[in-house]
Amino acid sequence: MVVNEEGDILLVKNPNRGWEFPGGYVDKEETLQHAATREVREESGIEIQVTDLVGVEQISSKRLNVFVFKGRPISGELSLSNETWDVGYFTRGESLSKIKLERYKERLLRCMDEQNTPFLLES
Template sequence: MNQKLAVAVMVVNQDHHVLLVKNHRRGWEFPGGFVEAGESIKDAGIREVKEESGIVIEVTNFLGVEQDVKRSTTVILLKGKAISGKISVSNETQDVGYFTLEEAKNIIKLDNFKDRMARCLKETEIPFFYVLKDTGSFYV
C-alpha cells in the first residue's frame, strides 16, 4: 500500500476561536484532506480550508506530524489565520463555524480529533511527531 499524505489546519481567529467543519461521517473536525499530486502541503492546506469552509487562510505555523502506520497515512498539521472569505458549507461539509476551545472540545465526538486539537494547543510540545501503531485510527 502506498503512503497517503494529508493535511489538517487549525485556523484560529482574532478572538482565539477555532474553525471547525462538520463532516457527514466523522462529525466536527479541523478542515483538511489529501495532498494532490504536484501540490505543496501548504497549498493543499489553503485549498482544503477554502473548499470546506469558504475561508481563505494564510498558513502561519507548522504544528506537527501524525502518522497512522496501519493505514499508511501521514497527516501534516498546520496553523492558519483567515485573511478573507465568508463561512459557507460545501458538498463536503454539513456545517462550519468558529468555536471557543471549550465548545470545540464538547462538539468534537471522535477521541482522535479531540487528541489532535489538544496536541495542536500544547505550545511547549510543538512541533510534535505522533505515531499511531495499534488498531485505533485517526482520520483525515
C-alpha cells in the same frame, strides 16, 4: 487548525465524522501548504495564511501521514460545501465538546499545547 483574532477555532461538520478541522489529501504536484489552504477554502469558504507547522501524525497501519498546520483567516465568508454540513468558529471549550471522535479531540489538545509543538505522533 485555523484560529481567528479572537482565538476561536474553525471547525467543519462532516456528515460521517462530525466536527473536525478542515483537511484532506494532497493532490499530485501540490505542496503541503497549498493543499492546506485549498482544503480550508473548499470546506469552509475561508482563505487562510498558513503560519506554522504544528505537528505530524504518522499512522503506519494506514500508510498515512497527517501534517497539521496552524493558519489564520485572511478573507472569505463561512459557507457550506458538498463535504460539510455546518461550519463555524468556536472557543476551545466549545470545540472540545463538539468534536466527538477521540483522535480528533486528542489532535486539538496537542495543537493547543504550545510548549510541545511541533509534535510528532507515530503509531
